[in-house]
Amino acid sequence: MSSPIHAPRRRLTTIFVTLVVLIAASCARATTRDGGDVVLAGSTSIQPFAERWAESYQLGRVTVQSGGSTAGIKAAHDGTADVGMSSRQLHAEESEGLVQTVVARDGIAVIVHRANRVQALTLAQLRGIYAGTIRSWREVGGADASITVITREEGSGTRDTFQERVMGSGVGIAREALVTAYSGGLRKMVAEDPNAIGYVTFSQLNDRVHAVSLDGVLPTEQTIRDATYHLQRPFLFLTRGEPAGGSEQFLKFVLSPRGQSIARAEGLAPVSTY
């Protein structure tokens, strides 16, 4: 029982050793960072857009890690990332020592069924609807029908922004609200229920649903960009001190016409003119 058994085993060993060497080599390559490489960390809402930027960036390798805005702010502070990403405004004590650059703005559209007569809501009315104190469309100028309130799940960045910008700290979203984890699914639910109301990021808006104006302002690229539309959040890149080296290069790219057109194609409102 020599050669017929040993031969394949030796071949297996060769394959195994080759694999180990290859894996080790690729790991080594990933850990060496030259000047142009950048590590980004933070907001899960910004992550997909940051990845799109990273794909098109030519001057170095960009690594994008998620973990939430708070983790991104912390990472920028203690230097575990070159650039922190935050999709919320920083508290006073958080912003100390950090340079904030707004790289794009993300609007959240409040949507209703296309046949709904209600075209405009005030922030107070919207808050009432989501808090469960306004229960019929008649109370806001619509048909005599009870409102089907739809919201995103706990932990979603879109929900966090809605909570912060519309509800404030004191009032929670009513328990009766339907919950879904997908913005596409939410849009479908609103498109099919004449009495439904929901909210999706601006990029998810299409003609199957109707966006209502808030305090008289409709969400458009222009109103989000000049901040007249209230329900929006900035996408912030944070650096410790003025961005330098790889970070500076990458930020320049993101703010360049090319970078901003990528943001625009993905449904964000650009911040610089091009």
Added chain:
Amino acid sequence: MRDRMIERMLLLAATSAVAMLALITIFIFREGLPVILDHGPLAFVAGVTWAPSLGQYGLLPMIAGSAVVTAGALVVGLPLGLACAITLAEMAPPKARTVLKPTIELLAGVPSVVYGFIGMEVLVPFIRQAPLLGGPGYSALAASIILAVMVLPTIISISIDAIEAVPRSFREGSYALGATQWQTITGVVLPAARSGIVAAVILGMGRAVGETMAVIMVAGNSVQMPHSLLDPVRTLTANIALEMGYASGAHAQALFATGIVLFVISLGLNEIAGRVRGRSRASVVVAADAPADAEAAAEARAELLGAPAMRPRLMKPSL
């Protein structure tokens, strides 16, 4: 030598499966237990407020949601499933059976997201627009009906097995005494197959409790105690699947803790089903071992089932 090597490899494969189960168990308990202990098990299981952003983790609405949709699924699914099993096992011509039984088992192979999608497209709008129903459509009722269809294959195929395991001599005895087919089924076959049918129901419950995707798509997922079948509800499984995306820290741990509650419920149901089923097998073996002495077998079986009523009913006319 080679045999031994193969033996060892098989042993390794077998233990690795068990080890995986053990690892999963250890992992979810390690992740989830701290939150349960921090909040106190009672507050966690009996609390009515689930608001992770405020650090409040009460699971009662989800436990109630799971219970309501599971009970609803059985109310709709059990009569249908049992009727189907009786028809196929006792009445249908063999040809129809060879076609229908595999077809029903095929139902179990339809991915749950397909059931959920059909529910979303057909059932939810129907409930929303139907005259006596109404509400948002996404409701405990919609989830119950979808789950009822999903548990049918389980209930039907295990019930058929249980009914077929009832010895022929039971039926012959009943017919010999002048009972009609319907009397034979309700008076002899079903009582004899009872424990198998109970096991079918419990396994169906396990399937309903564990189902996630289809339920998320039609149940509405509100965190509230359900007051009516038309209210949206959230089940335990939906709670984990909905919020796992962005959960971190204590929130993620609370979702693992939800997993612990689910784990305990499923394990309990499986255990009960296993016991009931084991008992029914034992009794059928007793019956089959002594075909000549049907009376003794029936007696033994009645004792095992704790149903002494069956024997007198069978034997009385002969006196």
